[in-house]
Amino acid sequence: MLVPDWKPSPPFFGDYGECLKGHHDSYITYQTMGVYPNTVSIPVVQESYVCDVREYPNGDGPDYQQRYREYEARLAEWYKRHPEKA
Numbered sequence: 001m002l003v004p005d006w007k008p009s010p011p012f013f014g015d016y017g018e019c020l021k022g023h024h025d026s027y028i029t030y031q032t033m034g035v036y037p038n039t040v041s042i043p044v045v046q047e048s049y050v051c052d053v054r055e056y057p058n059g060d061g062p063d064y065q066q067r068y069r070e071y072e073a074r075l076a077e078w079y080k081r082h083p084e085k086a
Contacts, residue, residue, distance in 0.1 A: 005081060008074040011067040014059020019051035 025048055030041040055061065079086045 005078070007078055007082075007085075008071055010071050011064060013064075015056060015061030015064035015067075016059050017055025017061045019054055021053040022049055022051040024048070025050045 027046055027048075028043050029046050031044050032039050032041050034040050056064075
């Protein structure tokens with residue numbers, strides 16, 4: 001079986017490191033109970049933690065930099081195999 005030789009793609013997700021500061025955010029969702037036509041919507045308070053300050057705010061932490069160097073190496077190898085696309 002022939003495996004396609006795809007051009008490598010850059011890393012998708014950044015390395016944002018640890019969350020240094022954040023806050024809790026509350027919002028309301030609705031839970032529907034009952035069977036149509038006798039349904040009732042009940043408000044439910046949800047809470048989530050939102051990060052405001054990250055260790056690497058641009059997503060360029062050490063893990064991302066390592067994955068990007070690996071991507072550049074794979075891309076250089078791919079261009080050696082496909083010089084017409086360089």
